[in-house]
Amino acid sequence: MDRKRELTSVDLAALEGELSVYEGAGVGKVYLYPDADLLRFRMRHYDHGRTELLVEVGENKRVNVTAPDHVPEAPERPPNFAMMLRNRMQGAELTDVSQYEFDRILELTFERDEETTRVVAELFGDGNVAILDGTGEVIDCLETVRLKSRTVAPGAQYEFPSARFNPLGVDYDAFAARMRDSDSDIVRTLATQLNFGGLYGEELCTLAGVDYNVPIEEATDEQLHALYDAMRRLADRLADSDLDPRVYYELSNPDAEDPTDEDGEIDGRRVDVTPIPLAEYDQRYGEPFESFNEALDDYFTYASDEGDDSGDSAGGASQRPDFESEIEKHERIIQQQQGAIEDFEEQAERERENAEALYANYDLVDDILSTIREARGADHSWDDIEERFAEGAEQGIPAAEAVVTLDGSEGTVTVEIDGERVTLDANEGVEKNADRLYKEAKRIEGKKEGAEEAIEQTRRELEEVKERRDEWEAAEAGEAGADGDGDESDDEGGEDEEVDWLSEPSIPVRQSEHWYEDFRWFHTSDGFLVIGGRDAEDNEDLVKKYLDRGDRFFHAQAHGGPATILKATGPSESYDGDVDIPESSKREAAQFAVSYSSVWKDGKFAGDVYEVSPDQVSKTPESGEFLEKGGFAIRGDRTYYENTEVSVAVGITCEPETRVIGGPPSAIEPATETAIRVEPGRYAQNDIAKRLYREFKERFADDSFLRKIASPDQIQEFLPPGGSRMSDD
Structure with missing residues (x-):
């Protein structure tokens, strides 16, 4: 299991309340450790004494108060960022978290006095810390961010990501x-939406x-209610700071009765830290802590020294999946489903017995x-009726004694019969109330049938995991035998076996967000990023914000x-003049430019494209000319790619990420597990997108895979404007 490196949204919700106890602490000095992107605020609190607050946004992303003996040695010379913070914040008090x-x-x-400073720690993506004044303007930041959706840069108003x-x-x-x-x-859906x-x-x-794997369209109202109730219980614990933190370990010997070694230390490595115990980790050893902050301090202080998974060999052998944990998880789900079935049986039987008791x-x-x-x-109020029943009960009238309570807002009466309490509709007779109870019993039995189907599906998934484990172990045994022969070459023995993802019964979903996904994009066959606008506004933003020295500009x-x-370099890299872009990448960029232009929309199969350097692209028109939005003046000589073929491939990748990609076929087809070429044709964008979606879905043995990672709308994003059809190539 990979160890945790970033705090989650749930973690921060728990941490918010705990850190608030340090409000009132006064800042002494601020340190920056550039190698780790770590800020340290040395403070003093009236009740808590010396307080060392760490904000880390590098490889690890966390915020916590650490013990004084856990702080790293201060840098010899504070960087300018730290000096700015010292000048601005020395003597300031922490007033809100x-x-x-x-x-x-x-x-x-x-x-401090009448001056406000806000430190915004972004614990996602590449991580960042922005320092704001009282108006929300950025004074300075560790990383400058200029995206279509937001800007974080000195002198600009700070923009939060979309809520x-x-x-x-x-x-x-x-x-x-x-x-x-x-x-x-x-x-x-819970994870992402x-x-x-x-x-x-x-x-x-x-x-x-x-x-886990029930498609949303098949989820029942009962399942959603159960999930909502579980979420509310979690939300209430976080709101009330009802925490019970744990640092979870991967033990060296999971079967040992005592998890400690001869020195009394836990014999294993830390892999996660949570504000509450997790049912997902029932089979994993968890060390309890008094506070979540203390647990975070322990985890992030020591986990990095414990190394990564011991299963990774120096030779780069692929890591063995944690089949045992997956098997345990499925077995635990089966137990829970069996318990739910038993509950449904009891509920249905109770409803039937109550109905029969009404007739009895x-x-x-x-x-x-x-x-x-x-x-x-007779226009008596519900309160009057309840009082009459209470008086009757005191007089020993059996009907009145059987009444437990009335609810005027619902028009119901709860009675106790044969030791069971039953709620009845006061506007209906005995027969209709009994019939309602029989129907409720039947409805609950329907839930039982659904649970039985679910448990069969879980059992099938469990068997699939066991089969994959057996196949893996058989393959490992075969590799070990081959290594022992001495007949196989080292080169052949070191190669990973290629996975046939189309035939895999279950494909893991691995996705992350990238800044360039707001535009059209692809990576060339040489690994260079190409981005293009979807409309005039995009074109403006691309040239204004992303056209840098060393890049090449293309247009049909x-x-x-x-x-x-x-792009010659990434967003955080500086161009040093030593980037040689291959001709193959340029030709792919040219094909991209012409394929997503009006040439495709006009039904043509080829067009000319020109290439220029960034300094040749200008928004300043010649005298007497006018540039519309999204238009640019190009000055100087151009390199032409004449009669460039229009062609686009859309494909599905399974590793290292599972996603839809699209662009020139020479770049897309080698990078995907399966791809389809399209060319100008008669089908509208949404129609051809649906056709491609159905075709892709049929190609994968995992029926649910495509639905998890794509939709016709997402496929449509990679299709050129205008009509298209599947190519015969």
Whole structure:
């Protein structure tokens, strides 16, 4: 198991309350450790004494107060960023700690005299720390960010990322609507659409007794209610700071009765830290701590010294999947599903017995219901009726004694018959109330049938995991035998076996977000990023924000087309003049530029493209000319790619990420597990996208895989404007 390196949204929700106890602490000095992207605030609190607050946004991303003997040695010369903070914040008091929405962003507010300083720690992506004044303007930041969606740069107003959905404060209707809006399965919807992440998405499913992999369109209202109840319990614990933190270990000997070694230390390595115990980790050793902050300090102080998975060999052998944990998880789900089936059986039997009890006590129940209806017909209030029943009970009248309570808002009466309490509709007779109970028993039995189907599916998945484990172990045994022969060459023995993803029964989903996904994009066959605009506004932003020294600019020799940039360097790299872009990448960028232009829309199969350097692209028109939005003046000589063929391939990647990609066939086809070429044709974008989606779905043995990672809308994003058809190539 890979160790945890970043705090989750749930972690920050728990940490927010704990760190608030340090409000009032005064800042002494601020240190920056550039190699680790680590900020250290040395403070003093009236009650807590010396307080060392760490904000790390590098390889590890966390915020916590650490013990004084855990702080790293101060740098000899403070960088300018640290000096700026010292000048601005020395003597300031910490006045507020807050999580932004349900995002991985923590705000620390400091006050000195009438001056406000906000430290915004972004614990996602590449990580960042922005220092803001009282108006929200960025004074300085560790990393400058200039994206289409937001800007974080000195002198600019700080822009938070688009607010993520916060599930912790919503009612059931909003929760259910968000879930139903997904086209994925339950656990992935919780992880992505409700922003819980994978671990807590699985945890909620486990607590609710709901199978992870149920597609949303097949999820029942009962399952959503169970998930919502589990989420509310988690939300209440976080809001009340009802925490019970754990640092979880991967033990060297999981079967040992005592997890400690001869020195009394836990014999294993730390792999996770959580604010509450997790059912997902029932089979894993967890060390309890008094506070989540103390657990974080222990984890991030020592985990990095314990190394990575011991299963990784120096020779780069592939890591063995954790089949045992997966098997245990499926077995635990089966136990929970069996318990749910037993509960359904008991509930259904109880409803039937209650219905039969109504008939067995027909006269008594009819007397109660008739009394209520007659009193309501005479305009008596529900309170008056309840008082009459109470008086009757004191007089020993059996019908009155059987009444437990009345609910005027619902029009119901709860009675106790044969030791069981039954809620009845006071406007209906005995027969209709009994019939309603029989129908409820039948409905619950339907839930039981659904649970039985789910348990069979879980058992099949368990058998698949066991089969994969057996295949893996057989392959390992075969490799060991081959190594022992001495006949196989070292080169051949070191190669990883290629996976036939199309035939795999279950494909793991691995995705991450990238800044360039707001535009058209692809990576060339040589690994260079190419980005293009989808409209005039995109073209403006691309040239203004992303066209850098060393890049190459491409555009079709036709009106209407993407401003296309072949990037020489990444967004955080500086161009040193020593980047040689191969001709193959340039030709792919040219094909990209013409394929997504009006040439395709006009039904043509080729067009001309020109290439220039960044300094030849200008928004300043010649005298007497006018440049419309998205247009540019090109000055100087151009390199032409004449009669460039229009052609686009759309494909599905399975590693290292699972996603849809599209662009020139020479770049896309080798990078995908399967791809389809398209050319100008008669089908509208949405129609051809649906055709491609159906075709891709049929190519994978894993029926649910494509639905998890793609949709016709996502495929459509990679299709050129205008009509298309599948190519015969």
